[in-house]
Amino acid sequence: MTFSIHGLAVARGIAIGRAVLVASSRVDVAHYFIQPEQVISEIRRLRKARDDVVDELQRLQKDMPKDAPHELAALLDVHLMLLQDEALTAGVVHWIRDRFYNAEWALTSQLEIIVRQFEEMEDPYLRERKADMEQVGERVLHCLKGTGALVVQPKRPQRPQQELQLGDTDVPLVLVAHDLSPADMLQFKQSVFTGFVTDVGGKTSHTAIVARSLDIPAVVGARTASQLVKQDDWVIIDGDAGVVIVDPSPIILSEYSFKQRQAQLEREGLARLRHTPAVTLDGEKIELLANIEMPEDTAAALAAGAVGVGLFRSEFLFMGRQGNLPDETEQYQAYRLAVEGMNGLPVTIRTIDVGADKPLDEARHDAAHLNPALGLRAIRWSLADPSMFLTQLRAILRAAAHGQVNLLIPMLSHASEIRQTLLLIEQARHELDRKGMVHGPVRLGAMIEIPAAALSLRLFLKHFDFLSIGTNDLIQYTLAIDRADESVAHLYDPLHPAVLRLVADTIAACKAQGKGVSVCGEMAGDVGMTRLLLGLGLRSFSMHPSQVLAVKQRILLSNTDKLRLWADQVLDSDDPSALMQR
Ligand code: PEP
Numbered sequence: 001m002t003f004s005i006h007g008l009a010v011a012r013g014i015a016i017g018r019a020v021l022v023a024s025s026r027v028d029v030a031h032y033f034i035q036p037e038q039v040i041s042e043i044r045r046l047r048k049a050r051d052d053v054v055d056e057l058q059r060l061q062k063d064m065p066k067d068a069p070h071e072l073a074a075l076l077d078v079h080l081m082l083l084q085d086e087a088l089t090a091g092v093v094h095w096i097r098d099r100f101y102n103a104e105w106a107l108t109s110q111l112e113i114i115v116r117q118f119e120e121m122e123d124p125y126l127r128e129r130k131a132d133m134e135q136v137g138e139r140v141l142h143c144l145k146g147t148g149a150l151v152v153q154p155k156r157p158q159r160p161q162q163e164l165q166l167g168d169t170d171v172p173l174v175l176v177a178h179d180l181s182p183a184d185m186l187q188f189k190q191s192v193f194t195g196f197v198t199d200v201g202g203k204t205s206h207t208a209i210v211a212r213s214l215d216i217p218a219v220v221g222a223r224t225a226s227q228l229v230k231q232d233d234w235v236i237i238d239g240d241a242g243v244v245i246v247d248p249s250p251i252i253l254s255e256y257s258f259k260q261r262q263a264q265l266e267r268e269g270l271a272r273l274r275h276t277p278a279v280t281l282d283g284e285k286i287e288l289l290a291n292i293e294m295p296e297d298t299a300a301a302l303a304a305g306a307v308g309v310g311l312f313r314s315e316f317l318f319m320g321r322q323g324n325l326p327d328e329t330e331q332y333q334a335y336r337l338a339v340e341g342m343n344g345l346p347v348t349i350r351t352i353d354v355g356a357d358k359p360l361d362e363a364r365h366d367a368a369h370l371n372p373a374l375g376l377r378a379i380r381w382s383l384a385d386p387s388m389f390l391t392q393l394r395a396i397l398r399a400a401a402h403g404q405v406n407l408l409i410p411m412l413s414h415a416s417e418i419r420q421t422l423l424l425i426e427q428a429r430h431e432l433d434r435k436g437m438v439h440g441p442v443r444l445g446a447m448i449e450i451p452a453a454a455l456s457l458r459l460f461l462k463h464f465d466f467l468s469i470g471t472n473d474l475i476q477y478t479l480a481i482d483r484a485d486e487s488v489a490h491l492y493d494p495l496h497p498a499v500l501r502l503v504a505d506t507i508a509a510c511k512a513q514g515k516g517v518s519v520c521g522e523m524a525g526d527v528g529m530t531r532l533l534l535g536l537g538l539r540s541f542s543m544h545p546s547q548v549l550a551v552k553q554r555i556l557l558s559n560t561d562k563l564r565l566w567a568d569q570v571l572d573s574d575d576p577s578a579l580m581q582r
């Protein structure tokens with residue numbers, strides 16, 4: 001039966017495919033595809049983890065004191081029975097053998113199915129066994145931890161030719177999950193998913209941002225999607241409307257297939273603008289830059305016609321590594337790859353911005369403070385660990401010997417933070433000099449993403465060559481709206497007069513002093529905001545490569561002279577969105 005689920009549209013387009021569910025788990029679980037030749041060893045890994053847990057429980061049973069409550073022994077019996085149930089193992093083996101999921105992913109997928117079956121049981125005693133099932137599953141997951149593949153295969157493997165089943169590897173897949181960490185998303189970056197849906201997340205949550213960089217239709221904040229959609233269901237993801245249609249009827253399917261083809265034609269039309277300079281009707285040259293997460297993304301940036309990288313979110317090099325952070329050489333190589341990948345065009349490398357909804361890994365995330373968005377995040381994190389920060393600074397300065405590099409610092413707000421940062425940059429240079437290592441010059445920039453920073457621009461302009469407005473956080477902190485929380489997503493408003501005032505003042509202050517200014521938050525890639533930002537005087541936009549051409553199309557049809565007056569009216573209005581609809 002067809003039904004639809006509503007969420008937030010975060011990445012445009014239509015995807016039609018079979019659902020692959022990534023079950024949520026309290027244990028941090030890696031999701032990756034194994035290769036066909038790894039199937040046997042993966043099943044062995046799973047069985048060993050299960051046997052280890054069985055041994056552990058049997059030991060507990062044996063050593064149980066005589067006076068232990070009777071219920072405890074009964075509970076262990078239930079857990080052992082569940083663990084040794086062949087139906088569980090057979091189910092997990094199916095996901096490994098037929099879908100090439102790694103053991104953890106296979107186990108959580110099967111657990112999700114079984115847990116749902118328990119939930120539907122009439123008998124309250126049996127219904128409560130759901131919690132036992134989850135506990136048993138978590139024990140096995142813990143045992144599996146650290147025994148997985150070292151080299152992760154994000155690509156969906158092809159079956160060996162003789163086993164190929166009709167339509168098997170060319171059925172498009174869409175991902176449905178309760179939540180995906182940005183690190184998980186990165187893992188899926190080169191995979192075959194043609195769309196994705198998550199229960200949680202706001203429009204500018206980091207998961208949504210990475211989704212946009214995948215350039216596949218996506219809906220976040222779809223609340224119960226991962227409970228309502230079943231493995232293998234046919235699903236349509238309408239990334240324009242933020243709607244997910246499950247089990248579509250043939251008529252709906254053909255309507256969306258038509259829309260999908262239309263969108264493809266539009267894309268092909270836009271691709272023709274790649275080499276067209278971004279110049280407005282009145283001759284203003286606009287700089288269109290790309291936001292990237294990994295050095296390899298420079299290929300997409302160039303393909304989209306970006307004239308540089310305006311934001312390299314370096315934290316993605318650090319994520320999901322279980323504490324094994326990249327050293328100076330590894331970082332230097334990554335930054336150099338990005339710099340060389342841009343063929344002489346400028347690359348803005350932002351120092352690490354972890355914390356809040358970008359945990360390094362789940363273990364550290366658990367230890368996070370009560371209010372992570374207001375906690376030890378970004379530059380605060382770096383300054384709290386100067387040796388880690390110096391390592392990153394040295395790596396960036398060394399990469400700067402290979403091309404134009406801008407060094408961008410996130411989340412500054414205090415003069416003391418600016419002072420410490422500048423001192424550490426100097427120190428990093430001295431250390432390189434002492435070791436006789438080559439390094440290059442950098443232009444120094446600060447993100448303006450905390451209202452306090454936007455209200456103390458004089459301080460920032462004194463120390464930095466350019467400013468980059470991080471509207472995602474600027475909106476979050478100005479309006480006190482957690483950008484990752486779908487329950488307050490309706491209040492996350494780029495057009496709030498306070499936000500517009502801070503953005504406008506930052507642009508104006510930079511222009512008055514002849515300093516560079518760009519917007520690198522999601523606002524820059526939103527075609528609905530292009531004219532307003534042009535009217536406010538912005539001439540440099542940084543966004544995901546997938547958004548560059550659509551924004552360029554808007555720019556080519558805009559006249560900044562006319563937009564200036566209108567932007568002033570919007571800025572002075574109590575209800576800017578009413579004026580935007582003109
Ligand atoms: C921003 O806050 O607008 C920004 C670009 O940084 P991030 O989204 O990585 O926090």
Ligand code: MG
Pocket residue numbers: 410449470472473
């Ligand atoms: Mg930010």
